[in-house]
Amino acid sequence: MTTPTVYRATATRDGRWWAVEIHGFPPNYAAVTQGRDLAEAASNARKATSLLLNVPAEEIEIDLHVNEADEVVAEVERARARRAEAAREEQATLVRAARRLVDQGLTQRDAARLLGLSFQRVHQLLKTASPTG
Numbered sequence: 001m002t003t004p005t006v007y008r009a010t011a012t013r014d015g016r017w018w019a020v021e022i023h024g025f026p027p028n029y030a031a032v033t034q035g036r037d038l039a040e041a042a043s044n045a046r047k048a049t050s051l052l053l054n055v056p057a058e059e060i061e062i063d064l065h066v067n068e069a070d071e072v073v074a075e076v077e078r079a080r081a082r083r084a085e086a087a088r089e090e091q092a093t094l095v096r097a098a099r100r101l102v103d104q105g106l107t108q109r110d111a112a113r114l115l116g117l118s119f120q121r122v123h124q125l126l127k128t129a130s131p132t133g
Contacts, residue, residue: 004061009045011038011066020045022062025052038064098122099129 007025011018014034018041022031033048035041042064050057094115101111102122112122 002059004059005055006061006063007045007049008063008065009042011035011041011064013066013068018066020064022049029053038066095125095129098125102126 007022009020009022011020013019017034017036018038020033020035020041022033022045025031029052031045031048031052033041033044035044042062045062045064046057046060049060049062053060094117097115098108098111098117101114102108106114108122108126109119112119115122117125
């Protein structure tokens with residue numbers, strides 16, 4: 001199976017419908033379609049592109065954007081990236097903390113209680129930590 005060709009499409013609200021303009025065609029080609037919701041709009045854009053270029057729909061992928069919503073979506077993506085970074089930082093901090101507590105003579109069970117983790121989780125963390133901290 002070939003990798004689908006990606007076409008960017010822009011959806012604009014028009015009453016109760018989404019009007020979609022598909023970009024990236026050769027000169028003298030243009031495609032527009034519509035849908036009642038974004039899923040239907042993307043599906044119709046894929047079908048229109050397939051028909052216009054005379055290629056199977058499976059070879060088409062639509063990257064649908066809503067200009068009015070791009071900044072809102074970008075804000076959510078930035079928040080998700082910050083959350084993922086915080087999770088990585090938390091993981092690294094837990095590994096270091098578990099190692100330090102056990103190196104100070106605490107049992108894994110006591111370290112788990114102090115860190116609010118299960119004994120099994122502390123054991124997993126210690127397996128990933130280098131013995132030198």
